[in-house]
Amino acid sequence: MSTLKVNKPRQKTSLASRFSLSTFAWFLGLLFFFPVFWTLLISFRQEVDAGTFPPKWIAPFTLENYEKVFKVGAKSFLLNSAIASIGSTIVILALAFPAAYALSIKPIKKSKDVLSFFLSTKFLPPIAALLPIYLILKELQLLDNIFALTVFYVAMNLPLAVWLLRSFLKEIPRELVEAAELDGASTIKILYRVLVPISMPGIAATSLICFIFTWNEFLLAINVTGFGAATAPVYLVGFVTAEGLFFAQLSAVSIVVSLPVIIAGWAAQDKLVSGLSLGAVK
Amino acid sequence: MTTTADSKLANRRRRLPLYPALIFTIILTQIPFLVTLGISLFHWNIMYPDETRFAWFENFQTVAADEAMRAAIKNSVMLTTGVVFFSTAFGLLLALLLDRKFRGRALLRILVITPFLITPVAAALIWKHIIFNPMYGIVNGFATQIYQKFGGDSVVVIDFISQRPLVAIAVPMIWQWTPFMMLIILAGLQSQPPDILEAAAVDGASSRQIFRSMTLPHLRQYIQLSIVLGTIYIIQSMDFVFTITQGGPGSDSTIIPYQIYLTLFRKYEFGEAAAAGVIVIILTIILSSFAFRLIRNLLETEK
Structure with a gap:
């Protein structure tokens, strides 16, 4: 009172x-x-x-303008972006969820060191890896291949996903897992029958954040793709030089390219901050 | 004996789910950097393949003496400092404003985070053409309207991109990164336990006192985190430079990642580019050790 x-x-x-x-x-x-x-x-x-x-x-x-965007052929670039970002996000989840499990509920020995390692890779400057990636892809004749780009997108965001998923899994009581273990459930069963269903919010947030980062990625995309596998940002950069008067068209293209991320970001806005700060801030 | 063997087996089983992600990450992130390290010791230009040879640290000397690379380092430092400073300041201001309850706060929050969600290349193009265009951009357009309303009879034509290239890059970057800073600082503000703040108010502390002696110290680590993370992300990004100025005019607005890109794909000096890459890795390791400590601290206080 x-x-x-x-x-x-x-x-x-x-x-x-x-x-x-x-x-x-x-x-x-x-x-x-x-x-x-x-x-x-x-x-x-x-x-x-x-x-x-x-x-x-x-x-x-x-x-x-919007009709033109799709007529001019932005479709194939949007499709490439969709393949790279959705594809990499799915692979990331498949790899990161089990890893996050091993590092969270009943953490293995040295889990702190493993987590630090993952974190440290997130800070490595992509520009310093560009040359080797370019050379490897050239050697394998995989330049301008959207699936090759997807593999590197997995590597780029996997550490982030492990950190994020771990911060969600940590909240789950270990008794739940122990009970399943007593019932004789295998690790795979525990993961996919017990943990995945109750971690759906965390999985959704993690996917949206991986999606945002991949969709907007530019440095790698511009250097290892040509016309065939170019993603939406690469298409955007090339778009401008073509015509004289293009403000309205440029606006429409920019909106179309950004829209998936805007929607994803609005949907994930509560989790956005924990994704951006690598799980340090909730 | 059996129990230790059992627990060993159990331990191994618990480690198994980690391996796919760990091995994948080690291969795809560590090998490229080792290769970069290796290449940095060779003189290697693909235009002159016959002259490829082991060169010890010559590339590092070349990079250190390169005028364009020096300009790039200077510009990178200036650009990153400026962008981080202003976006943190605006982010703090917006976070404080949005931490209070008022009509339509949720809607305003959504609008404010939107600049961060625009694809960086698209954001750069919008600013370059629609906003900064000397003839038809809205900055000069609105400036002229206001100027003429106050009796001016000429037209404002400022070409930001050629006259102030670093500013023309910094302003859109600040615009894009402010929501990032705001989100982290806002999360910090909202993680303050409300009962302690109430208790302080009951004890007669003024809101200014509460802000200075409780909120600010609590916020400090969040502001630090946003600065360090922002610095790491911003110093690595070259989308805006690539799109707005291409480093020009001359080397006036080139930055480290863009200069490495040019060394690679314009000069084809692979050895030099790798050496510059190694320098960037070392700088990043120093920077991220700060980030490391901050993230660890936050995670520990959270428990």
Whole structure:
């Protein structure tokens, strides 16, 4: 009760400042969002209305830019991105979930060292691995092969997935596993019958984060793919040099390419932070 | 005896699920770096294959003396420092604002994290053309409108990309990384136990006192973590430089990863590129040892 008494006057006096702080929050937030808003706005315009001087707020609505995006043939690049990001995410889950199990509920000896090793690989600069990867793929004649790129995407995000899944599995009571063990369940059964069903939220969050990182990856993609296996970001970079007036088209393409990640990010927003901080922050 | 044998067997069985991921990671992440290390000791340009030879540390000397690489190091340091500083500052501000309850907070949070979710290459293109274009970009467009409203009769035409290339790269990067910083700091703010804050308020502490003596110390490790992680991610990324300026004009906006990329695929000096790669690995190891400690600390306090 005393809490209420002490708190009340404080809240009353700051009502005005609270209101202005909220307004300030909205102002700053909308300012941040404005480039996205503007891109979205002009993606629904004809080229003549998109890049004008001075900028126009209102112009006739059209869907032709989005139609063009798919006509020009962005489809095959979006498909490549989908193969690489969904494919690698599935493989990552298959490898990372058992590993995370071994490192969490009844952790094996030296699990801390193993975890540190995984973490350390996440910090290695990809640019320093680019040459060997390029040479290996060239030697194997796998340059411009989307599945080869997928394998390296697995390696890039596997450590992150192990850390994330471990942070979710840690919360599961070990009694659950011990009971299953007493019933004579094999490790595989424990994993797929007992643990996978109850870890679905963690698995979903991990997949979304792996998906985001892979979809947006550029450095490796631009250097080991040609026309055949180019992913969406690689296509985007090449897209610009083609035409003169292209603001509206560029906007539509940027939105289409970013949309899967935007949706994934919005869906995973509560887990996004633990993914970005490698499980250090919940 | 049987019990130890049994437990040994049980231990081995418990380790089994780890092996596929561990072996895969060791092969795919460690071997490339060993190969880089090896190549860095050779003089090797694929345009002149006959001149390939073992060269000890010559490549490292070449890299250290290379003007473009020096410019790249300088630019990398400036760009990373600037981007990390401003995105952390804005991130802290937004996190503090979004930590309070107000109308539409959830919606605003979604809008604010969106810049981070835009594909970096797309973000770079949007800023390069739609925002920074000297003739038709909205910065000059809106600036001119405002200028003329106040009686100006000329047109504002600033070409950021050729006149201030590093700024033209930094601003979109700050825009993209602020939500990252905000999310980590916001998570820190919300992990403060509310009962302790209430207790402090009951004891008559003012909100400023609470912020300075409780919230800030609690936030410190989260801010550190966002700075260190941000630094590691940002210093490695070359999407924005590649897309916006291609390192130009001259070497004015080149950065380390982009310079290594050029050494590899424009000059074909594989040995030099590998040597530069080794230098980057060493720098990253130093940086990530900080990140390591922070992550360990956070995980331990969490228990």
